[in-house]
Amino acid sequence: MEVLIYLVPLALVLGLLGLAAFLWTLNSNQYDDLDGAAWRAISDDEIGPGRRPNSPEDTLRSGAQ
Amino acid sequence: MRDFSHFVKHNAGVAGMDLALEGVSCAGCVAKIERGLFELHDVTKARVNLTERRLAVEWTDGAIDPAEIVDRITQLGYRAHPYEAAGVESVEAEETRFLLRCLGVAAFAAMNVMLLSVSVWSGNVSDISPEQRDFFHWLSALIALPASAYAGQPFFRSAWRALKARHTNMDVPISIGVILALGLSVFETWHHAEHAYFDASVMLLTFLLAGRYLDQSMRRRTAAIATNLAALRADMATKIIGDELVESPVAAIAPGDLVLVRPGERIAVDGVVVGGTSEIDNSLVTGETAYLAARPGAAVFSGTLNVSGLLRIEATKPASGSLLDEIDKLLRKATDERTRYIRLADRAAGLYAPVVHTTALLTLFGWLAFGSSLHDSIVIAISVLIITCPCALGLAIPAVQVVAVGALFRAGVLLNRGDALERLATVDTVVFDKTGTLTLPEPEVANAADIDAQTLQLAGRLALGSRHPLAAALAKAVGARDPLPAVVEEAGRGVRSVVDGKPLKLGSPQFCDAHQQAAEVNATWPDASVIAFSHGKSRAVFAFRQRLRPDATTIIGGLQRAGYRLAILSGDRTEAVADVASSLSVEAWQAGLSPADKIAHIEAMRRAGHRVLMVGDGLNDAPSLAAADVSMSPVSATHLAQAAADAIFLGDNLAPVATALELSRRAFRVMTQNLWLAVIYNAIALPVAIAGFVTPLIAAAAMSGSSILVTANALRARAARAANS
Numbered sequence: 001m002e003v004l005i006y007l008v009p010l011a012l013v014l015g016l017l018g019l020a021a022f023l024w025t026l027n028s029n030q031y032d033d034l035d036g037a038a039w040r041a042i043s044d045d046e047i048g049p050g051r052r053p054n055s056p057e058d059t060l061r062s063g064a065q
Numbered sequence: 066m067r068d069f070s071h072f073v074k075h076n077a078g079v080a081g082m083d084l085a086l087e088g089v090s091c092a093g094c095v096a097k098i099e100r101g102l103f104e105l106h107d108v109t110k111a112r113v114n115l116t117e118r119r120l121a122v123e124w125t126d127g128a129i130d131p132a133e134i135v136d137r138i139t140q141l142g143y144r145a146h147p148y149e150a151a152g153v154e155s156v157e158a159e160e161t162r163f164l165l166r167c168l169g170v171a172a173f174a175a176m177n178v179m180l181l182s183v184s185v186w187s188g189n190v191s192d193i194s195p196e197q198r199d200f201f202h203w204l205s206a207l208i209a210l211p212a213s214a215y216a217g218q219p220f221f222r223s224a225w226r227a228l229k230a231r232h233t234n235m236d237v238p239i240s241i242g243v244i245l246a247l248g249l250s251v252f253e254t255w256h257h258a259e260h261a262y263f264d265a266s267v268m269l270l271t272f273l274l275a276g277r278y279l280d281q282s283m284r285r286r287t288a289a290i291a292t293n294l295a296a297l298r299a300d301m302a303t304k305i306i307g308d309e310l311v312e313s314p315v316a317a318i319a320p321g322d323l324v325l326v327r328p329g330e331r332i333a334v335d336g337v338v339v340g341g342t343s344e345i346d347n348s349l350v351t352g353e354t355a356y357l358a359a360r361p362g363a364a365v366f367s368g369t370l371n372v373s374g375l376l377r378i379e380a381t382k383p384a385s386g387s388l389l390d391e392i393d394k395l396l397r398k399a400t401d402e403r404t405r406y407i408r409l410a411d412r413a414a415g416l417y418a419p420v421v422h423t424t425a426l427l428t429l430f431g432w433l434a435f436g437s438s439l440h441d442s443i444v445i446a447i448s449v450l451i452i453t454c455p456c457a458l459g460l461a462i463p464a465v466q467v468v469a470v471g472a473l474f475r476a477g478v479l480l481n482r483g484d485a486l487e488r489l490a491t492v493d494t495v496v497f498d499k500t501g502t503l504t505l506p507e508p509e510v511a512n513a514a515d516i517d518a519q520t521l522q523l524a525g526r527l528a529l530g531s532r533h534p535l536a537a538a539l540a541k542a543v544g545a546r547d548p549l550p551a552v553v554e555e556a557g558r559g560v561r562s563v564v565d566g567k568p569l570k571l572g573s574p575q576f577c578d579a580h581q582q583a584a585e586v587n588a589t590w591p592d593a594s595v596i597a598f599s600h601g602k603s604r605a606v607f608a609f610r611q612r613l614r615p616d617a618t619t620i621i622g623g624l625q626r627a628g629y630r631l632a633i634l635s636g637d638r639t640e641a642v643a644d645v646a647s648s649l650s651v652e653a654w655q656a657g658l659s660p661a662d663k664i665a666h667i668e669a670m671r672r673a674g675h676r677v678l679m680v681g682d683g684l685n686d687a688p689s690l691a692a693a694d695v696s697m698s699p700v701s702a703t704h705l706a707q708a709a710a711d712a713i714f715l716g717d718n719l720a721p722v723a724t725a726l727e728l729s730r731r732a733f734r735v736m737t738q739n740l741w742l743a744v745i746y747n748a749i750a751l752p753v754a755i756a757g758f759v760t761p762l763i764a765a766a767a768m769s770g771s772s773i774l775v776t777a778n779a780l781r782a783r784a785a786r787a788a789n790s
Contacts, residue, residue, distance in 0.1 A: 012204075042092070047111075
C-alpha cells in the first residue's frame, strides 16, 4: 500500500491541473460564444490586425503554393 | 453626417464600440466581417459573437470615425447598429461566469471525492484498514470543505438573504443540508467512523449548479437577442446644428435641440413643430388609425409617424423623459400594483422545508426515546436531511425552465422576465389590442384586385422613390424591387417620373388629378386611406386598409376552442374595431378607450377572478401591459410597450402567442409532475432514512437517480412544439 503515497498526490495534482485549465479557459472568455467557437476551429487562417489580404506577406504565401 | 460618438467608450488611447448585427448566420459571415474591419487601418480588435449576434470593435482613439465602421459593415452586406450595453446585462454576465466557476470547482471536488469514496465503500466490504479509511476520509474533507465553501456561495447567499427577509426559499433547505452533511462527516471522521457524507454534499452542489447555470445562460441568451432587437430599430434622429444636418442617437438629444423629421420617419422626441406642415400617424400611440394634421405650434409625441411633409421640431423633453407623462405615471402605478407572484419553486420550498426539518427533529427525539445514544440519533437525523434530497426538488423546476424557454426561443418568443413562464400557464383570459397587434403594422392595398397587374407593378416601382408610409406599403405589397430612374419627390404632394416619354405620378388625388376615381374608391372603402397614380392619361387610386395578421383568424379560433375568454380593447374608432371583431368572431370588444380605460377593464376582469394575458404594441398599451397578470408584445411594438411586456414575439404571425400559452401550460404541468416525483421519491426514501438504514452509498445512488429522473421528465416540456407543427 506504499504506492498510495505516490498515487494519491498524483491523482490530486492531475485533478487540480484539470481545474486550473478549466478556470483558465473561463477567464480567457472561451465560453462567451460557443456557436462561434465551433466554427472558428475549422476556419483556415487567423484573422487579426495588420493581416490584409493584399499585403506583401499574402502575395508571397500564395506565390509559394 | 452621422454622430455615433455617444456609443463610443474611450480607454487609454483605445476607442471601443459594441454593435448589434443583422444578417449574420454562419462562420463565413464572421470571417468576412472581421477580415473586412481589419482592412481599415487602426482597427485593433474586431470580434463577432455568433451566439449573441454582436460585434465588439476597438481602434486607436481618434483615428477612425465610428460611422466608418458602420459603413464598412454595410458595404460588406450586413447591417450593424451601435447599442449601449445595459448595466443589468454586464451584472448578469458576471453572475453566469461565477456560476460556471462554482460548477467547475464543485465538479472537480465531486469527481475526486467520489474516487476516494468508492475506494472506501469497496474497502469496507473487503480489506481496508481503519487507518487507511481515516486517511481517505481526511483527504475527502481536505477537498470537499474548501470546495463546498466556494461552490456553495450562490446557495448560501440566497438562503441568507431569504432568512434575513424572514421567509424561506429552496436554497434554505439546500444550504442546511450541505452544511449539516459536511459537519457530520467531519465529526464522524474525527471519531474514526465507517461512514462520511463528503461525496453527497459536493455531488448535490454539482447537480444543482449545473441546473442553475443552464437556466441562467438560456435566460441571458434570450435577453441578449431582445436587446439586439431594440438596437436594430436604430433610434437615430436628424439634428439641425446651424445649417448642418447631423444624424445623432436619440439618447443624445436635449431639450431645445432642433430636429428634422422627413416624411415616413418616426418622430423621436416629444416636441413642438416650428416649421413645415404634415400629417401625423398616431396609431402606435393611441391606436387611432386616422391621421392628424400638424402645423407650426402643434405638439408632437415620440413614437408617432410623420406621414407627408418635412417637419422641423424643437425638442421639449430629453429623449429619456420623452414619454407622454400620463402614460408614464399610469405605467409606474400599474407595475407597483401588479400582485407579487410567488413562484412555484418558492411555494414548494415553503411546504418542503418545515416538513423535512420537523421530520428530522422528530427522528432525533424518536431514537433518543428508544434509548439510542445521542451520537447515533444525530447521525440518523442528519441522514434524513441528506436523503430527503433537496436535489430532485432543486432541479425539478429549473430543468423544465431551461427546456421550455429554449423551445419558446425557437418558436419566436423571447421571455423578458424569469417568472413569465409560470404566469403564462395560469392565464384564462386573453385581451388583444387591435392596431398593430391583431393587425399588421403596415396597411395593405384593399382594392388590388380591381387594378391591372401592369399598373400595380409600375406604381410599386415608382413608390420605391418615396418615403411616404403608404408608398412604402404599396411597394411592399407589389413586391417591387427595381426603382424607376429620375424620380422627383415633391414634399407633401407625391413623386413623379417619366417612362417612355409618358409622365408618371404617385401621390394625393389632387396631385394626380384623379378626384373622380378617388371619390369612387372612397364610396366603396369609406374608412380607407387613399393614394392616386397617373400614367399618361390613365388613372388609378389605391385604397389602404389595416390588414389582419395572416393567421389571426386561425389562432383566435384555436384559442376560443381551447377555452380561453377573448376580448379586444382598442383606442381606435368603433367602426374599425367592430369590423375586426366580427371578422374574428370575438364578441367582447371595446373601442375608443384611453390608456386608463384599458387598465380599468383589465382590473375589472382580474377582480372577477380571471387571469389576464394582455397582448399589445402601442404606447397606449404599455400601462395595461403592466397591469395584466402577464403580457406579450409583437417585435414591432414601441420601446415602452416592449419594456412593460413579459415576452416579445417575432414575425408577422400571431401563432407565437398560442404556442407560448400551450408551451407554458405544458411546462407548468411537467413542473408539477416533477415536484410530485420528488414527493414520491421522498415517501420511499424517508422511512428508510428514519429507520437508520441509510449509508453514504445509498444516499449517493438515491441522489443521482432522482436527479436523472427529474431531468429526463423535464425534456418532455419541449414536445408541445412537435405536436403543434
